[in-house]
Amino acid sequence: MAEDAKYKLYYWDGIQGRGEFVRLAFEDAGVDYIDVAREEGEGMGPEAVMAALQNKKTSFIPFAPPFLTYGDVTISHVANILYFIGPDLRLAPEDEDLRIFVNGLQLTLTDFIAEIHDLHHPISGSLYYEDQKTEAKRRARYFIDERLPKFLGYFERVLTQNRDGNMQLVGKRVTYVDLSMFQLIEGLRYALPNAMRRVEDDVPLLLALHHTISQRPNIKAYLGSKRRLGFTGSGIFRHYPELDISA
Amino acid sequence: MAEDAKYKLYYWDGIQGRGEFVRLAFEDAGVDYIDVAREEGEGMGPEAVMAALQNKKTSFIPFAPPFLTYGDVTISHVANILYFIGPDLRLAPEDEDLRIFVNGLQLTLTDFIAEIHDLHHPISGSLYYEDQKTEAKRRARYFIDERLPKFLGYFERVLTQNRDGNMQLVGKRVTYVDLSMFQLIEGLRYALPNAMRRVEDDVPLLLALHHTISQRPNIKAYLGSKRRLGFTGSGIFRHYPELDISA
Numbered sequence: 001m002a003e004d005a006k007y008k009l010y011y012w013d014g015i016q017g018r019g020e021f022v023r024l025a026f027e028d029a030g031v032d033y034i035d036v037a038r039e040e041g042e043g044m045g046p047e048a049v050m051a052a053l054q055n056k057k058t059s060f061i062p063f064a065p066p067f068l069t070y071g072d073v074t075i076s077h078v079a080n081i082l083y084f085i086g087p088d089l090r091l092a093p094e095d096e097d098l099r100i101f102v103n104g105l106q107l108t109l110t111d112f113i114a115e116i117h118d119l120h121h122p123i124s125g126s127l128y129y130e131d132q133k134t135e136a137k138r139r140a141r142y143f144i145d146e147r148l149p150k151f152l153g154y155f156e157r158v159l160t161q162n163r164d165g166n167m168q169l170v171g172k173r174v175t176y177v178d179l180s181m182f183q184l185i186e187g188l189r190y191a192l193p194n195a196m197r198r199v200e201d202d203v204p205l206l207l208a209l210h211h212t213i214s215q216r217p218n219i220k221a222y223l224g225s226k227r228r229l230g231f232t233g234s235g236i237f238r239h240y241p242e243l244d245i246s247a
Numbered sequence: 248m249a250e251d252a253k254y255k256l257y258y259w260d261g262i263q264g265r266g267e268f269v270r271l272a273f274e275d276a277g278v279d280y281i282d283v284a285r286e287e288g289e290g291m292g293p294e295a296v297m298a299a300l301q302n303k304k305t306s307f308i309p310f311a312p313p314f315l316t317y318g319d320v321t322i323s324h325v326a327n328i329l330y331f332i333g334p335d336l337r338l339a340p341e342d343e344d345l346r347i348f349v350n351g352l353q354l355t356l357t358d359f360i361a362e363i364h365d366l367h368h369p370i371s372g373s374l375y376y377e378d379q380k381t382e383a384k385r386r387a388r389y390f391i392d393e394r395l396p397k398f399l400g401y402f403e404r405v406l407t408q409n410r411d412g413n414m415q416l417v418g419k420r421v422t423y424v425d426l427s428m429f430q431l432i433e434g435l436r437y438a439l440p441n442a443m444r445r446v447e448d449d450v451p452l453l454l455a456l457h458h459t460i461s462q463r464p465n466i467k468a469y470l471g472s473k474r475r476l477g478f479t480g481s482g483i484f485r486h487y488p489e490l491d492i493s494a
Contacts, residue, residue, distance in 0.1 A: 056408070057408070058408065059348075059405075059408050059409050059410045059411070059417075060348050061401075061404060061405060061408060062351065063355040063358075063398075063401050067351075072344070073344045073347065073348075074348065074351075075347055075348075075351060076351035076354070076355070077350075077351050077354040077355070079326075079354065080347060080350050080351050080354055083350075084347055097319070097320045100320065100322050100327060100331055101306075101307050101320075101321065101322075103324075103327050103330075104309065104314075104321075104322060104323035104324050104327050107323070107324040107326065107327055107357075108310040108323070108324070110354075111310075111361070114358070114361060118365070122369050122370065122382065122386070123369065123382065123385050123386045123389060124386065124389035124390075124393070126389060126393055127389070135369065135370065135382050135385070138370050138382070139369070139370045139371065142370060142371035142373060142374070143371075146371070146373055151310075154308075154310050157308060158306075158308060161303070161304070161305065161306050161308060162306050163306045164306070170306075
C-alpha cells in the first residue's frame with residue numbers, strides 16, 4: 001500500500017487471524033494502510049512487530065498484536081481499533097448511541113472468536129493441537145450444540161429487530177461490524193462445514209448479509225487479490241474434521 | 248441507591264462477576280446507579296434482566312449481562328460500559344488518545360478475565376466444574392506457569408513505563424482501569440493464593456496500585472458495606488485448592 005499511509009497495522013504475516021478484521025475494514029473503505037509485518041525495508045517486517053511489543057521507552061505498549069499506530073497513538077485490540085478508525089473509514093454510524101451499540105456487537109463477536117479459537121486450544125495456547133485433541137473434541141461437541149446456535153441466533157435477532165432495516169446489523173448503512181460478521185461466517189464455514197450446514201437454515205438474514213458484503217466491489221477485489229491470505233492450519237479458524245460433526 | 252438514578256445496571260444478583268467492575272466505578276465516583284436485579288418493585292429484580300434480554304421490540308438487545316441503560320441507550324460489555332460512563336464519573340483521561348489506550352488496557356483485562364473463568368470451565372459453561380475437573384487441572388498448570396506471569400508482568404511494565412507516574416496505569420490520575428486492576432488482584436488472591444504468592448515479588452507496582460485503590464475513601468466504604476458481595480463458588484474467581492499450586 002502507499003508509503004505515505006497514515007495507518008500502520010502491526011500483525012503477524014502468513015495468517016488472517018485477528019488482523020483480518022482490521023484489514024477488511026481498510027480494504028472496504030479503500031483507505032491506505034501499511035501492513036507492517038508484510039512489508040520490507042526499515043521499520044518493516046515481523047521484527048518491527050516484535051520491536052514494538054518490546055519497546056522499553058513508550059508508555060503505550062500493547063499486550064499483543066494486532067495493534068495500530070496512527071501518529072503518536074497506539075491502539076490495541078480489534079474492537080478498539082475498529083472503533084477508532086470507523087468514522088474516518090465511514091464505516092461507523094454518525095449517531096453516538098449507535099456507535100456504542102456497534103462497539104457492543106463487535107465485543108460480542110470478540111468473545112465468540114475467542115471461543116472458536118479455544119475449540120482447538122482448550123488447555124493452552126502453548127501446546128500443539130495434537131497434545132490437547134481429546135479435550136478439544138469434548139469442547140467442540142458443546143460448542144456446536146450450544147454456543148454456535150446461541151451466538152448466531154443472537155446476531156440473527158439483531159438483524160431481525162433492526163428498525164432501520166434487516167440488511168445490516170445497526171442503523172441504515174453497513175458498518176465495520178457487518179464486515180467482521182462476513183469474516184466470521186467465512187471462517188466458520190471453513191472450519192466447521194457440517195455444523196454450519198445444520199444451523200444455516202435458522203439464520204437467513206445473516207447469510208444474506210454475508211452475501212451482500214461479499215459483493216461489495218472493494219471486498220470482492222480484495223478477496224481475489226494476493227493481499228488476501230488463505231485460511232491455514234495456524235489461524236483462528238482451523239478445519240479439523242474430528243471437531244466437526246458428520247455430514 | 249437513589250430512585251432517580253440515570254444509570255441502570257443489569258446484572259445477576261448474588262455474585263460479583265463481571266458486573267463488579269462496573270459497580271466499583273460507580274461506587275468510587277459516588278455516582279448513583281440502580282443495580283436492577285438487586286432492587287424490588289416494578290421493572291426491578293432478576294426478572295427484569297431476563298425481560299430485557301428477551302425484548303422482541305427494541306433494536307438494541309444485548310447478548311448477555313452486564314449491560315447498562317442510560318435513557319434510550321443500551322450499552323453492553325464491561326469495557327464498553329466503562330468507556331461510556333468514564334468521563335461522567337471522572338474516571339477517564341480527558342485526552343482522547345489516552346482514553347483509547349485505557350480502553351485497550353481494559354480489553355486486555357477482559358481477555359485475562361475470560362482465561363481466569365475458563366480455568367474452572369475449560370470445556371463448557373453449561374457443565375458443572377466437577378464434570379470438567381480433569382481438564383481444569385491440566386489447564387490451570389499452564390495458566391499458572393505461563394499466562395498469570397505474562398499478564399501481570401505486562402501490567403507491571405505499563406506502570407513502570409507510564410511517563411506520568413507509576414501510581415496509576417495511564418496518565419496522571421486514577422482511571423477506571425485501575426479500579427478493575429484492583430478487583431482482578433483481589434480475585435486472583437482469593438482464587439489462587441499460592442500461585443499469587445509466587446509471582447507477587449515480581450510485580451511491586453501492581454501491589455502498590457492495589458493497596459492505593461483499596462484505601463480510596465469511597466472504595467473502602469463500599470468494601471465494608473452490604474452492597475459488596477463476597478466471592479462465592481459461582482463467580483469468575485473461584486477457589487478450588489486442586490487448581491492452585493502447593494504452598
